[in-house]
Amino acid sequence: MKRFIEGEDRSQSVLFPERLDDYIGEDNPVRVVDVFVDELDLATLGFEGAAPEATGRPAYHPATLLKLYIYGYLNRIQSSRRLERETQRNVELMWLTGRLAPDFKTIADFRKDNGAAIKKVCSHFIGLCRETKLFSEAVVAIDGSKFKAVNNTDRNFSERKLKARLAQLEESVGRYLEELDRADRDPTRVTDARVSHIKNKITIIRARMKDLALLEPQIEASTDGQISLTDPDARCIATSGKGTAIVGYNVQTAVDLKNHLIVAHEVTNLGHDRTQLASMAIKAREAIGSTELTVLADRGYFSGKEILACEQSGITALVPKTMTSNNRAKGLFDKRDFHYVPETDEYECPAKQRAIRRFETVEKGLVLHKYWPSACPRCPIKSRCTTGEYRRITRWESEAVIDSMQERLDRMPEIARLRRQTVEHPYATLKSWMGATHFLTRTISKVGTEMSLHVLAYNLKRVMQILGLQQTIQMMKA
Numbered sequence: 001m002k003r004f005i006e007g008e009d010r011s012q013s014v015l016f017p018e019r020l021d022d023y024i025g026e027d028n029p030v031r032v033v034d035v036f037v038d039e040l041d042l043a044t045l046g047f048e049g050a051a052p053e054a055t056g057r058p059a060y061h062p063a064t065l066l067k068l069y070i071y072g073y074l075n076r077i078q079s080s081r082r083l084e085r086e087t088q089r090n091v092e093l094m095w096l097t098g099r100l101a102p103d104f105k106t107i108a109d110f111r112k113d114n115g116a117a118i119k120k121v122c123s124h125f126i127g128l129c130r131e132t133k134l135f136s137e138a139v140v141a142i143d144g145s146k147f148k149a150v151n152n153t154d155r156n157f158s159e160r161k162l163k164a165r166l167a168q169l170e171e172s173v174g175r176y177l178e179e180l181d182r183a184d185r186d187p188t189r190v191t192d193a194r195v196s197h198i199k200n201k202i203t204i205i206r207a208r209m210k211d212l213a214l215l216e217p218q219i220e221a222s223t224d225g226q227i228s229l230t231d232p233d234a235r236c237i238a239t240s241g242k243g244t245a246i247v248g249y250n251v252q253t254a255v256d257l258k259n260h261l262i263v264a265h266e267v268t269n270l271g272h273d274r275t276q277l278a279s280m281a282i283k284a285r286e287a288i289g290s291t292e293l294t295v296l297a298d299r300g301y302f303s304g305k306e307i308l309a310c311e312q313s314g315i316t317a318l319v320p321k322t323m324t325s326n327n328r329a330k331g332l333f334d335k336r337d338f339h340y341v342p343e344t345d346e347y348e349c350p351a352k353q354r355a356i357r358r359f360e361t362v363e364k365g366l367v368l369h370k371y372w373p374s375a376c377p378r379c380p381i382k383s384r385c386t387t388g389e390y391r392r393i394t395r396w397e398s399e400a401v402i403d404s405m406q407e408r409l410d411r412m413p414e415i416a417r418l419r420r421q422t423v424e425h426p427y428a429t430l431k432s433w434m435g436a437t438h439f440l441t442r443t444i445s446k447v448g449t450e451m452s453l454h455v456l457a458y459n460l461k462r463v464m465q466i467l468g469l470q471q472t473i474q475m476m477k478a
């Protein structure tokens with residue numbers, strides 16, 4: 001006999017009504033969200049409305065809304081409108097919220113008004129991970145990644161972009177005016193409807209040009225020569241591919257080497273990572289609760305000042321040097337061919353001559369020492385060294401810090417692979433969760449709240465994978 005698996009009859013009543021709890025298995029991650037939020041002291045964390053008001057309409061408890069958001073970020077439902085819909089049809093959410101279904105405005109306002117408290121919840125979970133000894137022996141990898149803002153690329157302007165846009169509009173007006181001229185010369189070839197459409201178009205474009213011209217003083221007044229109209233804090237940031245700049249934020253994370261947990265994060269709107277190393281490393285060390293820290297980062301973080309700041313804070317930085325000189329490409333010796341002799345404060349050049357220290361200068365706030373040998377004019381291999389009279393070697397006053405870092409890097413060739421494996425994991429996961437979408441909120445502080453929710457969801461999911469559900473619940477209750 002041929003047959004299919006049969007579903008239940010919708011109109012069939014059941015003898016023993018099923019409980020909501022029966023739909024949620026013991027191994028359902030939603031149970032972790034429930035325990036986690038229930039164990040938090042929301043008033044101490046600074047959530048608004050943790051104590052009920054004596055008068056007025058009762059409000060939703062912040063625990064309900066926090067559970068809703070954590071569940072949403074764990075399940076790729078970040079939008080308040082979608083969360084509202086899910087509360088009405090998703091059994092897990094009905095269980096989690098006790099069948100409460102706040103409207104999207106209430107949900108959105110909760111995220112907007114409790115940014116600082118939500119960030120503290122994210123830090124609190126990192127603290128739980130620390131107490132459970134989920135972090136390695138104080139080694140983190142730092143990296144930055146660009147995330148799109150709610151601001152469309154066409155609504156971000158720099159002086160160059162503005163001029164190009166105005167020129168484009170001017171050209172369009174010119175084309176329309178030519179068409180009007182043709183209509184004047186031979187009215188039979190252009191219909192009246194078309195003429196009126198063109199006139200309308202010209203009026204719209206001219207009004208647009210007038211609006212755009214008003215942006216010029218704003219761009220001039222901005223600190224970095226650009227403005228964004230939808231999200232004023234978003235910035236046009238170059239990415240590695242040519243012509244692939246995005247308008248968004250540069251998110252920094254410090255990821256623990258052992259379990260790939262994000263121990264610290266920061267949302268910035270800088271187009272580079274050069275100034276982030278020390279601050280991120282200090283944040284990561286505080287989060288891990290260690291007195292020491294080794295930090296791995298890529299060349300984008302190489303900055304003498306930042307590496308020195310790490311060293312002075314007791315943090316060991318491992319950052320490969322950036323190659324700024326193009327001497328090697330020109331077939332000339334580069335700085336690596338000159339060996340510094342600390343005992344005499346001299347360099348030994350490829351011709352075994354001593355380059356002595358000549359004078360000191362200050363460039364971009366760095367004190368630099370200049371060295372060169374007296375033997376350059378008579379050197380037999382000068383053509384491979386310099387096109388000038390003398391080959392000058394520049395040394396930063398604190399370059400010993402860079403030298404010892406390079407020695408450490410040379411002893412650990414596996415560092416680059418380790419760094420990649422560590423930081424790429426969370427970014428790949430976060431970006432696949434976010435999909436092709438962008439941050440949903442505007443301004444850096446609110447985007448920071450969104451990122452904290454992403455990081456909390458990532459860390460929660462990771463810990464559930466590492467410890468298992470029951471042990472994660474135990475860790476929260478301990």
Ligand code: SF4
Nearest residue numbers: 349351376379385391
């Ligand atoms: S040109 Fe000067 S610095 Fe270069 S190898 Fe010769 S002596 Fe040394």
